[in-house]
Amino acid sequence: MIYFLKADKRVKIGYASDPSNRISQIQTSSSHVLEVLLIIDGNRDEERELHARFRNLRRSGEWFQFEEPIRSYIESNIHRDRKYEFGLAFGDFEGNEQVLRLRTKNGISTAKLGEMLNVSQQRVCEIQAYERNRRVTIRTLQRVADVLGYNFEYRFVPKRTEEK
Numbered sequence: 001m002i003y004f005l006k007a008d009k010r011v012k013i014g015y016a017s018d019p020s021n022r023i024s025q026i027q028t029s030s031s032h033v034l035e036v037l038l039i040i041d042g043n044r045d046e047e048r049e050l051h052a053r054f055r056n057l058r059r060s061g062e063w064f065q066f067e068e069p070i071r072s073y074i075e076s077n078i079h080r081d082r083k084y085e086f087g088l089a090f091g092d093f094e095g096n097e098q099v100l101r102l103r104t105k106n107g108i109s110t111a112k113l114g115e116m117l118n119v120s121q122q123r124v125c126e127i128q129a130y131e132r133n134r135r136v137t138i139r140t141l142q143r144v145a146d147v148l149g150y151n152f153e154y155r156f157v158p159k160r161t162e163e164k
Contacts, residue, residue, distance in 0.1 A: 001082065002042035002050065004074055007032035010059055011066040015047040019083075038074045039083040085153060099136075099144050100128050106148060116147040 003019045005012040007030055016022035019039050027034050050073075057064040064070060103113055110124040117124065127144065130136040138152075145152035 001039050002047050003039045003083075004037040004070075006035040006037050006066055007063075009066055010063045011037065011070055012062050013047065013050050013054070013064060013070075014062050015042065015044050036083050038077060038081050039085075040077055040080045041082070097128070097132050099131050099141070102144075102148055102150065103128075108148070113144075113147070117143060 001016060001019045003012075003014055003016065003023065005014070005023060005026065012026070014022065014026075019036075023034065023036060051058070051062065054064050054070055054073075057067055057070060059065055103110070108116075109121075110128075111121045114121045114124045127136060127140055131141070142152045
């Protein structure tokens with residue numbers, strides 16, 4: 001996996017088979033709070049290609065100045081982003097009401113989603129209400145993901161513990 005980490009005005013473009021573990025290691029040694037911008041499929045060769053592509057922005061090692069060519073690359077590849085799979089996404093893929101967020105994000109009305117699921121518009125509203133109240137079934141979420149063109153993954157992520 002190739003990851004893009006932002007720290008202040010720089011971005012690290014790196015490779016790791018387990019980005020969540022690697023990013024936590026980097027955070028431990030960083031004086032800046034890191035922001036995970038993008039995690040995409042890729043290997044070490046593709047990482048080297050990205051380093052070469054942005055070589056004029058290199059500051060040291062795998063750290064680059066966070067400027068337009070890199071911003072554009074991230075924006076144009078956000079559809080490939082997999083950070084939610086590693087518990088590193090905050091926003092679109094966290095919490096409940098994902099059906100509503102994804103439906104809205106894709107400009108799909110409740111009636112249209114009903115057609116896609118072969119259920120009534122009222123049933124779509126019920127699904128959204130069930131999800132909001134944390135009573136929706138995994139099978140229902142899988143079905144919605146399928147018709148919206150998303151992979152659905154059910155997984156456990158370690159709880160964050162606060163220091164005492």
